[in-house]
Amino acid sequence: MTESNISSQEIVPDAVDTANRYRMTVDLNVLDHLGINLYSNIAAVLTEAVANAWDADAENVEITIDPDGKWIKIVDDGIGMDVADMNDKYLRVGYRRREEDDPYGRTTAKGRRVMGRKGLGKLSLFSIADQIDVQSSKNGQAHGLRMSVEGIKASVQRKEPHYSPDALPVDDIDVEKGTKIVLKEIKRQRLARGAAALRMRLARRFSVIGELYQFKISIDGQPVTTDDRGDLRITQFLWTMGDFEPEATSIPKVLEQEKLPNRFDGWEASWNVDGWIGTARTPKQLDSEDTGNLNGIVVFARGRLFHENILDKLNDGRLYTKYLTGQIEADFLDDDDLADIATSDRQRVQEDDPRYAALLAFLRSRLGEVERRWSEWRRKHEVKDAQETSPALKEWFESLPEGFRKSAESLIAKLSALPVDDQEDRKLLYQHGILAFERMRIRGSAEELVESVHNVDKLLAVLADRDALEASLYRDIVKSRLDAIKDFQGLVDEDAKERVLQQYLFEHLWLLDPSWERATGSEIIESRLLSDGVIVEDLTEKERLGRVDIAYRTNAGKHIIVELKKAGRKMKLLELQEQGQTYVDKLKKILLVQGETTPNIEVVFVIGKHVEDEKDNPDRVKASMAAISQGSRIVHYDSLIAGAENSYSEYLEHSKTLDRLGSIVDRL
Structure with a gap:
């Protein structure tokens, strides 16, 4: 028999069990990547602890931060864990509750939709602390353990197959109900700006806070509320979707409000988007020292943060986006029966998933409606405010022919939308805008000017147009002639x-x-x-x-x-x-x-x-x-x-208008 006639089966020894020939093992080094170095801020870490409390049917989660930054304590009044639960569920990396826990894997005993999915969240605690004490009480039995980065690394060095946390002394265990987690040896650079900032950040990571959901979070004794999010209370124009209906006290600055459809025709019956999108009066209002920049749209699924800012993914560079903020709920992104598209830190998503693409298409469509209405409402209210602030501006509007007023209002509205903080600078902006509008109106291109306000290249092209420049220079030349004529008049x-x-x-x-x-x-x-x-x-x-x-x-x-x-x-x-x-x-x-x-x-x-x-x-x-x-x-x-006088009679007549315009501009 030649070598070429030998089959592959004939060269495999009979003694080898091919079914169990290979195996995969997970080294403890993986913990470095999944936990210690995965999360970048304290709010993201505590989100995992709070989400676990929600899944445990807790009604209260109390977070306490040591004033000296030495420890952080998280206590909930949920169902707690016995030793078996601690080992099989909490300490087991990758435990998939939704698939493995029957009957409460997908819906808790209280009817809550479970937030957890990957079984990695508990590792996030190591991102901010080198030592973690966990106590839990279930059915009147309390116990506790201590984990440490040092202990994990020692197990890695010894090449042990698993890490065994230390049991806490009985005298140190004081939890009576639920679970208590104490983070020690805090990495101070992760503590951010303190409790006030943390309260606001956590408020923006959960949509199930408050009496309505029977779920309360407090930090240092102060409750975390929806008001802590800081976005609704600065919103000037509001668009709502689905069942979201804000209380009047939560939207003190809203001047206009509108309802938007919350789904596309053709979507599956369970697919819809609830929540709201709003715009602030100025971009500066969205810049918060405590919460960071609020200029974004947060996406929730099952009541917790799923995407920190989906607005960045829409690639919409129009001016109105600088004023946008909002929070939407899209539970179909986290469907039990479909693939998990959340990244390991659960703050972003896999962008090639059809559900994510559908959400982007939906938002682009709705934001198109928002932009059109924003321009209309902005013109209405900003022009009204500007006229109330400056009677001279009102006088200018009234001096314009009816056909030019809408364009003039759009101009002032757009100029008011530009991110200028100093009021004197804004007045100067109005002055130049009015003069440019009048100049362009004479040559029939006022609308072109209005449309160019937010496109710098186009605006410069319009203002640098030869005819416009010549008209401007001609006015300067003739103005000097008018000065001479006026000096003669009446002598x-x-x-x-x-x-x-x-x-x-x-x-x-x-x-x-x-x-x-x-x-x-x-x-x-x-x-x-x-x-x-x-x-x-x-x-x-x-x-x-x-x-x-x-x-x-x-x-x-x-x-x-x-x-x-x-x-x-x-x-x-x-x-x-x-x-x-x-x-x-x-x-x-x-x-x-x-x-x-x-x-x-x-x-x-x-x-x-x-x-x-x-x-x-x-x-x-x-x-x-x-x-x-x-x-x-x-x-x-x-x-x-x-x-x-006769040679320049026409211009003398125009000069009366220009003088009146000059007076208006000077009085802005």
Whole structure:
């Protein structure tokens, strides 16, 4: 027989029992991973002890913390354990009560749905203590034991198959009913912030606290209540599901409330979600030193924490999520007949399970409804509060056309939703928001601004738009022109007009002609005109010529000489013509040296009193000015001001609105 013809069965010795050939053993080292290093905080550890008390039908669980942090004591009045129960159930790692305990594995004698499942919770105590004393009394018989990390490690070193805790001395046993656990040699870094914080954290880990469930928890003599959760009492808007109905005293700040469907059509009959989702008025209210951040949705199953914050798994980055808090109950996640999807520390779940996926889909759908209603309620109440706080803001709303008010309200509501704590900063936010809204309204994109408030990149793109920027700059330019015009308005005294006009005219030649807004000077030509006597600095000479001042400017290839005459000086037409011709002749000589042979020159005389022939023979006046150079002319103080007002009449009208808006913004 060749080697290739030998079957695998033929090479197995007959003496070997293949049925018992292999075996799996569990080393005590596993305790390091399952207990000592599994849990990270005291609240998570005590949750396991409290859950065991619930499963033992206890009505009271009393937790006492040594002021010096040396020990923690947990006492319940449940059914207790005898020695057999202690060995077979409590000390047996991995004891599965729901499958192995008949008849009370799934439902206790009092009808409670059992919380425990993996049989690992008792090991969590080693996460915060190196020594654990357990006493229990059942049917009048009390006993107790002591476990220690040191003892477990010694058994591991000796390679023993099991760990044997020490029996407590009879004199040390004082429990009369239920179970007493004393944690000693506390790891101080796990004690967190103390009893007050622990009370709030435990309150957020159980939904079966209080008279309704005949289950009371106390810490240092103070009861743990649903109010300790700290979330409902700061909730502004509330959405409830299923049978959850809060008492009015527990929701003092709720302004709006709505009921949401608690299941999807097509779900199994036993699947539903009870509880509530709420939003705070500001994100800061959700940041608690004692409980940590309340910005999340806690998931319970069978009355205890199943998922610390499922909101993180929804991947919803919209602003409203920063205001969310809530607690929901989804018992179908912990169905007796289906796989256990809780992680070992029972604070998260296996995310690939269909039940978990169904819950995520349900929450996404419901939160979509929450977001839409939140925006509506937020606009309603925040705008109302803002108007009550600032009458100027109310005035702004009322000044808007009806079609823009809803968008404006949305803007203020969204701005109020931004996480800004300082009220002065919020006022500044409103001011900039109003100005931006008005600017965008003019160009028909106010709604775009409102929609961009919470998208920084989009908002910057909107505000940096070239047209919007140009409109803003144009307003700044024209505002300076309005300041000049307003300075002239109402002036009767000629000397006063003269002073004001002198102040503005040579730097703002748009007063003479709106197209001259970019007129500039030339230091070289001005110096030559000065040396040739056209521009004079001697006050006596200015008086002789009847001048206030003279200036040279250029604009778009045109050379402009402007002479401002004293308002009270009566000028003769011939006098003006002679002076103007002199200016032109001298300027032409200067420009010829620079290579300009046919310059375009205008001379403008600004005077207070009319010259002869202006009324009776205007053609003569026009011809005399044309003789100086084409485009030269006489302008009067009053007509100059009136012309400027007329050129900017439309903007003057808009300025009244802007002035009113400025007043509103300043008074915010």
